[in-house]
Amino acid sequence: MGGSSSTSSSPGRRISLEQDADGGVVKVSEDVLRRMFGEEESTKSTGDSRNSEHLPRRSEARWKVRMDELEDHYREKLRNAEEKSAAFYKLTADQFQKAADEVEAKFMKQQFVPICENLQNDVVKCYADNPKQTLNCAQEVKAFNTCIEQARMNILLKRGVGTAS
Structure with a gap:
């Protein structure tokens, strides 16, 4: 095996090993199997x-x-x-x-509780009432933004962060 071959000195013995390319399976001749199981070779006649x-x-x-x-x-x-x-x-x-x-x-x-929910609803309603004139909703949007800023400041003050500006 491993690329080298050996021959037996006995004239009746022949060992052939083949390695399968796919799965690394080594095929052994029947004579070798018989010897492995302790049986006589088939070439010997009793x-x-x-x-x-x-x-x-x-x-x-x-x-x-x-x-x-x-x-x-x-x-x-x-x-x-x-x-x-x-x-x-x-x-x-x-x-x-x-x-x-x-x-x-x-x-x-x-x-989380919705912040400024009533003002948000006012903005949405205004946009729905004025689909092509959104500037008419400037007051509602400004009130909503002011409410959001106040809520943000309150949350930051509760956490002790303060303002950076």
């Missing part, structure tokens, strides 16, 4: 035809059992990973909700 007939079936059965074990193992790993992911999601969602509740309690609790 002279007993019954023994050679049972060899593929035993190998196939072992292979199936091993594959089932691996499948169960990785299903369990997948289930554990899904459980961890779900727990992490729940923890993250809970933390987000807690942070959102804190922000809401800190900033959203304040309720």
Whole structure:
């Protein structure tokens, strides 16, 4: 592997490894698999035809059992990973909700009473009554602006800021 190749001194053994370009999968020949499971190579003949007939079936059965074990193992790993992911999601969602509740309690609790609402309504009504003559509403707009400035000054004085001008 890794770009180098080796040859076995035994004339009947042949090892071939192929690396799949897509997923990093290494393909191993059947002879190598048989040796991994402790079975004799298919090229050796024992002279007993019954023994050679049972060899593929035993190998196939072992292979199936091993594959089932691996499948169960990785299903369990997948289930554990899904459980961890779900727990992490729940923890993250809970933390987000807690942070959102804190922000809401800190900033959203304040309720504001409309300032100069009656003067604002007068301005809106005047604009509606005089859609093409908005200068006719100058008195209402001036009164509304004066009211807003007074309310702003009152709020600043309550907070102890004072005026900058």
